[in-house]
Amino acid sequence: MNKENKSKIKNNETFEKFNQKNDIFNRSLWDKTVRSKKTEKFYNDYTKPPESENRPEGYKHKDYAFRNATWFMSDTFSNIHKNNGRAEGFTDEFKVQKPGTKSKYIFKSNKDLTDEIKIIAKKLGADLVGITKSNPKWIYSHKYRRATDEVKPNKIDSSLNRVIVIANQMDKDLIDTAPSALSGSATGLGYSNDLTTILSLSQYIINLGYKAVPSQNDTALSIPLAIEAGLGEYARNGLLITKKFGPRVRISKIFTDLPLECDKPISFGVKNYCSICNKCADSCPPRAISFDKPSFKQINKSNIKGIKKWSVDAEKCFKFWASQSTDCSICIRVCPYNKDFDKLTHKIGIKLANTPFRYILIKLDNFFGNRKKPSEWWANK
């Protein structure tokens, strides 16, 4: 079995495309088993930071003030067509681009085009870029409109047969303070940085006379597209693990009709490592991460049906977020792949993780990965 087949995502006959109505954020609006006073407070706190100082460090006024500020750019763009009931980047694709040129720029070759798109993506802030086919399996079957509680079939222009998948790293120092409202700033920064990249890159493509539809959580599942675009491997914590930033990335994507050359999936030992390392499952306060082997089991309707993988219990996960009134990144912080891979020791470590030395690495890694105190972060220590 070659590397490509090994990292291929397996489905069985029960497979069904995912309906975005069932993602946990949408369920927290329409599904009474998920919605609660706490989930409502969770969202309200993103609009207006809680001012109480009688809370543990990392959950105080200035932590929320900062976390909410990091979301500013994302909030602005997701609300840009709010009056039409759209939540761009969450349930709807972005429709903010300016018209382009009539003539199509002719590239010397598809290889040249692909190389140049990757250069431009990086100049526009992308940390990692991969290209894949627009695989219909990962396109949502239905969209959900939050404002009106409507479910509608998700249509996508069939000429958009390539996806440019972008991963941007999240701030390590902030993630190291998880769980805290402060660490939620890494998420906000991630969304806001992604935005600049995908909106500007889409405008570049449109300016060349081609089509580009920028997307964050809307339209399609990002993780399988990122895997198919060669950005990383799937992990026990339900996240993408990249070679350069481990699980500490945000993913966004652009659907386009540019005749781009596709990348291939990669394998660098994550599957084997996750099989014997249960650090994320061990560290998850609500026990939302499984200790089991990958399986076709659907824990609840927020999991896609008929895909063999490690699945996360989104109900338990989100209930914990609501109880803390901020998102949680513990499973990112404690992951042994959450390292600064510019450092030589970690460069060697990630190679060894793909060998039987992983058994020793797992033991060693228990000495690292402790939470940084939010007060230390604020003191710039």
Next chain:
Amino acid sequence: MNKENKSKIKNNETFEKFNQKNDIFNRSLWDKTVRSKKTEKFYNDYTKPPESENRPEGYKHKDYAFRNATWFMSDTFSNIHKNNGRAEGFTDEFKVQKPGTKSKYIFKSNKDLTDEIKIIAKKLGADLVGITKSNPKWIYSHKYRRATDEVKPNKIDSSLNRVIVIANQMDKDLIDTAPSALSGSATGLGYSNDLTTILSLSQYIINLGYKAVPSQNDTALSIPLAIEAGLGEYARNGLLITKKFGPRVRISKIFTDLPLECDKPISFGVKNYCSICNKCADSCPPRAISFDKPSFKQINKSNIKGIKKWSVDAEKCFKFWASQSTDCSICIRVCPYNKDFDKLTHKIGIKLANTPFRYILIKLDNFFGNRKKPSEWWANK
């Protein structure tokens, strides 16, 4: 004379606050001596990239497509209240922030507050941050409204007595291709990156219960504020020279009522170096940069009156931009301070530039600073 006095900006009795109506971009709309078919094409090309391939390299369809894409975020925000005749970031301050909290967050001390604001600014993308008093000398006497050709007194809330000045580096590789439409992408990226920083940082301040007014080219002159905030020294090319990025920065600012501690102006030899180095003046195709000593002479109405300094002829400068149909950064590219100061040799160089060795450095520097071919940039060489 101590360092602070040495770098103080001198005015005489003819001093007048600058009227933004007279900046060259506004004059290119109302002043027939500046406006032309070429200046109109210059602006139109930012909306719709020219598609002709019969142009020199660096000025082709894909160069303009990229340059315009880098402006996407800035364009979106400057047009956000276009229907009210506002051009936010250019002639009007930004009014896009969400309401904040009622209670004011109480900091342990002004020192703590100042340190924390600088940490947050950097996490939000700022490369350099300085604080200064809101000096009324640099606030525009009048605003100009482009949509209606109106001139109105520029009022600013008197409680906003501190200015947080932000400088973000421009991309060196792109600047190295100046002059070209491609190098104009460094400008667009600079504006777009600045935006994220000042809009998010302002939201943070507002989320703490204080006031914040984010500003780019609107409201006040950025360079003297940056000098007073200790970000760098003034140079022959009319730009700010910073220690870390030389002249390769964009400047923006936030007016606030936070009781911040002010920084002090710095001096690291730029004035002496510029006095004997005429590289920018020599390299400027329209001869817009003076070979003379600093003086109170006003070249034309686009210069502020009654300030002793090197002045640039904005009419000649902008005429050249219009003739190329893109902005020009030659005086940034050729400046001996346009270096990558992470490199040890340049770290030593900037120290020597503040000693009599500058005479030798100037000779040596003629061997460097050549234009990079746009085709090499595209080939990622």
